[in-house]
Amino acid sequence: MATTNQLGIDVEKYKYGFFEPENYIYKARKGLNAEVVAMISQMKGEPDWMRAFRLHAYEAFLAKPMPTWGADLSTINFDDIYYYIKPTEKPAESWEELPEEIKRTYDRLGIPEAERKFLAGVGAQYESEVVYHNLKEEWERLGVIFLDTDSALREHPDLVREYFGTVVPPEDNKFAALNSAVWSGGSFVYVPAGVKVDIPLQAYFRINARNVGQFERTLIICEPGSYVHYVEGCTAPVYTTDSLHSAVVEIIVKEGARCRYTTIQNWSTNVYNLVTKRAVAYRDATMEWIDGNLGSKITMKYPSVYMLEPGARAEILSVAFAGAGQHPDPGGKVIHAAPHTQSVIVSKSISKDGGRAGYRGLVKIYPGAKGSRSAVRCDALILDERSRSDTYPTMEIDEEDVSITHEATVSKVSDEQLFYLMSRGIKEDEAMNMIVRGFVEPIVKELPLEYAVELNRLIALEMEGSVG
Amino acid sequence: MTTIPIPPTSDRSPVEALSERLGEPRWMREARLAALDLADRLPAPSPTEEAWRRTDPALFDDSAARPDPSVVCGPREAPALPPGVIFSTLPEALRSHPDLVREHFMRAVRPEESRFRARHAAWCTGGTFLYVPAGVEVAVPLRSEIWIQTAGVAVFPHTLVIAEPGSRVTLIEAFGSMAGPWPAMVNAVVELIVRDGAVVRYIAHQDWLADVRALGVIRGRLARDAALHTLLVGFGGSVVKTDVEALLEGPGASAEMLGAFFGTDGQHFDIHTLQEHRAPSTLSDLLYKNAVRDRARSIFAGMIRVHPRAQKTNAFQANRNLILSAGAKADSIPNLEIMANDLRCTHGSATSRLSEEQLFYLMSRGLRRVDAVRMVVEGFFAELLDRVPLADVREAISQDVDRKMVQ
Numbered sequence: 054m055a056t057t058n059q060l061g062i063d064v065e066k067y068k069y070g071f072f073e074p075e076n077y078i079y080k081a082r083k084g085l086n087a088e089v090v091a092m093i094s095q096m097k098g099e100p101d102w103m104r105a106f107r108l109h110a111y112e113a114f115l116a117k118p119m120p121t122w123g124a125d126l127s128t129i130n131f132d133d134i135y136y137y138i139k140p141t142e143k144p145a146e147s148w149e150e151l152p153e154e155i156k157r158t159y160d161r162l163g164i165p166e167a168e169r170k171f172l173a174g175v176g177a178q179y180e181s182e183v184v185y186h187n188l189k190e191e192w193e194r195l196g197v198i199f200l201d202t203d204s205a206l207r208e209h210p211d212l213v214r215e216y217f218g219t220v221v222p223p224e225d226n227k228f229a230a231l232n233s234a235v236w237s238g239g240s241f242v243y244v245p246a247g248v249k250v251d252i253p254l255q256a257y258f259r260i261n262a263r264n265v266g267q268f269e270r271t272l273i274i275c276e277p278g279s280y281v282h283y284v285e286g287c288t289a290p291v292y293t294t295d296s297l298h299s300a301v302v303e304i305i306v307k308e309g310a311r312c313r314y315t316t317i318q319n320w321s322t323n324v325y326n327l328v329t330k331r332a333v334a335y336r337d338a339t340m341e342w343i344d345g346n347l348g349s350k351i352t353m354k355y356p357s358v359y360m361l362e363p364g365a366r367a368e369i370l371s372v373a374f375a376g377a378g379q380h381p382d383p384g385g386k387v388i389h390a391a392p393h394t395q396s397v398i399v400s401k402s403i404s405k406d407g408g409r410a411g412y413r414g415l416v417k418i419y420p421g422a423k424g425s426r427s428a429v430r431c432d433a434l435i436l437d438e439r440s441r442s443d444t445y446p447t448m449e450i451d452e453e454d455v456s457i458t459h460e461a462t463v464s465k466v467s468d469e470q471l472f473y474l475m476s477r478g479i480k481e482d483e484a485m486n487m488i489v490r491g492f493v494e495p496i497v498k499e500l501p502l503e504y505a506v507e508l509n510r511l512i513a514l515e516m517e518g519s520v521g
Numbered sequence: 522m523t524t525i526p527i528p529p530t531s532d533r534s535p536v537e538a539l540s541e542r543l544g545e546p547r548w549m550r551e552a553r554l555a556a557l558d559l560a561d562r563l564p565a566p567s568p569t570e571e572a573w574r575r576t577d578p579a580l581f582d583d584s585a586a587r588p589d590p591s592v593v594c595g596p597r598e599a600p601a602l603p604p605g606v607i608f609s610t611l612p613e614a615l616r617s618h619p620d621l622v623r624e625h626f627m628r629a630v631r632p633e634e635s636r637f638r639a640r641h642a643a644w645c646t647g648g649t650f651l652y653v654p655a656g657v658e659v660a661v662p663l664r665s666e667i668w669i670q671t672a673g674v675a676v677f678p679h680t681l682v683i684a685e686p687g688s689r690v691t692l693i694e695a696f697g698s699m700a701g702p703w704p705a706m707v708n709a710v711v712e713l714i715v716r717d718g719a720v721v722r723y724i725a726h727q728d729w730l731a732d733v734r735a736l737g738v739i740r741g742r743l744a745r746d747a748a749l750h751t752l753l754v755g756f757g758g759s760v761v762k763t764d765v766e767a768l769l770e771g772p773g774a775s776a777e778m779l780g781a782f783f784g785t786d787g788q789h790f791d792i793h794t795l796q797e798h799r800a801p802s803t804l805s806d807l808l809y810k811n812a813v814r815d816r817a818r819s820i821f822a823g824m825i826r827v828h829p830r831a832q833k834t835n836a837f838q839a840n841r842n843l844i845l846s847a848g849a850k851a852d853s854i855p856n857l858e859i860m861a862n863d864l865r866c867t868h869g870s871a872t873s874r875l876s877e878e879q880l881f882y883l884m885s886r887g888l889r890r891v892d893a894v895r896m897v898v899e900g901f902f903a904e905l906l907d908r909v910p911l912a913d914v915r916e917a918i919s920q921d922v923d924r925k926m927v928q
Contacts, residue, residue, distance in 0.1 A: 094855065121569075122571070169920070200722070279831065313608065377566070402747065420847070420848070433859065435855075435859060436862065437860035437862055438829065438861055438862050438863070439829070440859040440860075440862060441858070441859060442857065442858075442859040443856070443857060443858045444855075444856060444857035444860070444868070445854075445856045445857075446853075446854065446855060446856070446870070447852070447853075447854045448851075448852060448853040448870060448872065449852045450842070450850060450851050450852065450853070450872050451850045452844070452847070453844040453845065453846055453847045453848075453849060453874045454847075454874050455844070455872065455873065456871075456872075456873050456874075457853075457870075457872040457873070457875065458869070458870065458871045458872075459853065459855065459869060459871070460867070460868070460869045460871040461855070461857060461867060461868045461869070461870075462865075462866065462867045462871075463857060463859045463864065463865075463866040464864070464865055464866070465862045465863050465864070473899070
């Protein structure tokens, strides 16, 4: 074994490499047409407006061109994907009610431990529906709603209808249109005015069948003065055929509210991860995206914040790790559409073994967004000569009274740093590991403890064998 | 004056007539005709392409213009030159040194790259040819100019510089026009061939005073231990779209790329730069400074590309933008594509307004606001001009800045 991780790398690999036999109640056929879209809506017993929304979005999906920029998406075959699989009849009320094999999956991912640590609710997405959802009682008393989006549509139809699709309209891009047509699962979070949810809300997502598209749809509404931290973690077992994950996340942060959205994404290296994440921030509101991208074959994900009223703030922290055959193309967008808005983007990318990592972003300052400030910092570490790093920032500045900076560096692990550590008796592989951990530290320290630990473990796992 | 309108379709006779009039050899005429066919076959650039997203390619439709070979394009004076140095107009060089021209003309920049490049190859109206033999050092800066004084013309100037191993030369090109609201079209190509250990400094001082739409490319090819310094100064024209590229092909090559642009009224500058590292131990250092006022717009799109095995590379890219009034726009797109690992590569971009603190400081010393603003703008460009070791060029640029400030 190449690393000295105290938990043992082989155990970790096993933990994330298993899969369960498929045993589902219903399995839609592969491919997509208007009939499949209508059928999904009917199976879910949705209101007419949602069925219309889906069918409309399906037309937009057909009309929209594939993106011609970014990563190579030419190998996606839309006809070779299941668009809807329902693992159980209805979401389980408690952990014990879950089917045995689903429970085993989550046991191995460590969810019950997390629960025992008094983490908030667990929305576990096994295939296309959230099957397990548990919300701490005191939050229910406070009026916080944390449901899977399908249940929210049944239980709070007016709230969902008011906000659904308002931040990311189906026409936004081809994959947002696809998600709008066939979405299933995802989380719905509503935080009433003034309520501060002090323990992070968590949802675990998991793909577990060949060629299953996961199209979860998450909607978070923060009423004025509220605060919530939502944590999305993704791990997937290793499969041989390509999978598509195309989520839409919409967040509304009202006056003076603050929302933090953390993702630790570790899809297996056959997954296409094409996600549209967008937040709107009103007066003095703060939106923070923390985005860790380790797995997947291709990731195209640009969390964005539209600052619509004065004093809004945006922060985007992003980590990308590209190993063999991987091409994460993450980034972020900040749109300054009001005076005195502020944004910070920090991106760290690491590429090794022929991987290609990068940053792609946009800073847009509209006329009249006076006194706006934006700072973007991108650092890349390339660990060997076969790997590649790209940085594609765009700054469009249409206002005079602004301060905009962008900085980027690309380098290798410095021999001096390695030498220093090794002269203190640390072995080369562990020294390399420490340097990489130090490189991503500014972002890891923003994560909840369990996720920081997990990210460090995942990096150690990825770094295995990188010194030879 | 006999000028010929450019037909929209591939009527070959006007190109043949142009070539005839310039007294060109047969191979050149054939190359022009081949490029003309190519221009018809190549797709028109589309506004959806990244390179054309911010400047409408239709602005460079030259079909209504007349290519005019009598527009001044070439050396301004003939100083005493060391033996073997050739400094002449391109048509003269075609007559006196056809083999040299044939070997290099449209080789670094190729007609098949795009319709605009092909049109340039077909319609090239003249330009500057400079050849410096191995080991020869040309002490005085050489000067050439492109001077337009007729409305409605299209000019296709071509600059070809060949610096043989170990040579040194400086070329300053001035692009200017009579003042006035009349239109003209420019499609320029500059090819700079810098051989082993040669040092070339190329300065393009662009100050069109008319409604000139200019499109062009400046491309340097650098061999082992070669050094190229480019400085692009842009003050004039209504729409200017220029690519500035350094291809570092030999180990130890280094490129310094400087640019200063000052847009006022509705001027539109779209500058794309490329630092292409194809060999190990190469260095590139870029600084572009853009100031915009009124409704002017500047676009800086830079790319550092480091190819596999171009190890021990140092590449730096900095873009600074100064926005002087509401309504002006500055876009900055500094890109990196890095395929080697043992390197140091940074880029930085900063966009800001006039600093009220600096203005206040100057005004508290008794300066009028307008003078204080001018000093701050001069200071903004000074960092760049300090890196140009030619006093008269620095002086000319500061005067242009002053003139722009009071416009």
